[in-house]
Amino acid sequence: MLWSRVSKQPIFCAEIHLAQKVGVLHKKSSKKGTFCAKPVYPFNEYEYVISTLLAMDVLTLDGYHKLRDSYMNRNRNQNLHLFARGSRSFGKWAEGHLRGLVPGLQEPSDIIDPVYSGQYDLYMEEIRIEVKASRALDKDSREPLYVKALASDSKKRFVMNFQQAKPGCCDVFVWVAVWRDVIRYWVLSSHEVETNLTSRGQHRGNVGEGQLHVRHNNIQNFKDYEVKPDDLEKAIRTAYDRQVRAIGAS
Numbered sequence: 001m002l003w004s005r006v007s008k009q010p011i012f013c014a015e016i017h018l019a020q021k022v023g024v025l026h027k028k029s030s031k032k033g034t035f036c037a038k039p040v041y042p043f044n045e046y047e048y049v050i051s052t053l054l055a056m057d058v059l060t061l062d063g064y065h066k067l068r069d070s071y072m073n074r075n076r077n078q079n080l081h082l083f084a085r086g087s088r089s090f091g092k093w094a095e096g097h098l099r100g101l102v103p104g105l106q107e108p109s110d111i112i113d114p115v116y117s118g119q120y121d122l123y124m125e126e127i128r129i130e131v132k133a134s135r136a137l138d139k140d141s142r143e144p145l146y147v148k149a150l151a152s153d154s155k156k157r158f159v160m161n162f163q164q165a166k167p168g169c170c171d172v173f174v175w176v177a178v179w180r181d182v183i184r185y186w187v188l189s190s191h192e193v194e195t196n197l198t199s200r201g202q203h204r205g206n207v208g209e210g211q212l213h214v215r216h217n218n219i220q221n222f223k224d225y226e227v228k229p230d231d232l233e234k235a236i237r238t239a240y241d242r243q244v245r246a247i248g249a250s
Contacts, residue, residue: 076151076181083135083149083180094133094176095121097183102233105129119169124233127240130170130190134160134214136179152179156216163211167194172239174232177214186225187235189243196222 053059108123122129139157141148167190175186197210
């Protein structure tokens with residue numbers, strides 16, 4: 001039965017897609033043209049196939065809920081929903097995520113910082129903090145993000161771009177990197193980011209802006225800056241101290 005095959009798969013969408021491809025579902029369908037529709041975001045091909053399975057009574061609604069919950073609750077897929085977010089939504093999620101981990105972080109305003117005009121993302125006492133978030137994706141895949149999302153133990157090549165970095169506009173950077181199963185954090189002073197930028201002038205006219213590419217073959221270069229969630233506040237303060245010393249020495 002298709003149900004038993006699908007329910008045992010770690011990635012049930014791939015199994016359903018395969019079943020559709022080889023014609024398993026076509027043979028059971030009594031509705032002409034059932035699979036003619038072109039998938040369009042957010043109504044993707046897997047949602048379409050699943051809805052067809054429900055209509056054909058191959059899959060019950062209760063069974064679908066159990067299958068979906070089981071899939072999303074697996075540790076290897078606990079962050080998969082973050083790969084479906086758009087770039088702006090993902091960035092806002094990262095800021096809120098960090099505020100949940102470090103209660104002292106505030107959303108900046110010109111009330112707490114009179115010269116604030118959107119230059120950075122978070123504020124803690126006198127520390128101006130820029131948040132950069134990215135997702136680990138299969139570098140060699142052209143599939144949608146949720147398909148090429150990688151687990152932390154994957155051997156595939158990946159690249160994460162921390163874009164529009166402007167070291168002159170903040171004191172500390174917090175990088176948030178998301179895999180399907182883990183979230184990792186790095187905390188650097190602005191001076192440390194400045195010295196590690198891999199490309200500059202990302203946008204014409206934006207002086208002092210650049211981006212940093214973290215790849216499968218250079219991620220270990222930043223191991224000294226990686227911190228656990230419980231140590232984020234301390235790491236931010238320590239990075240700020242390094243920034244103050246760097247400014248004093250320049």
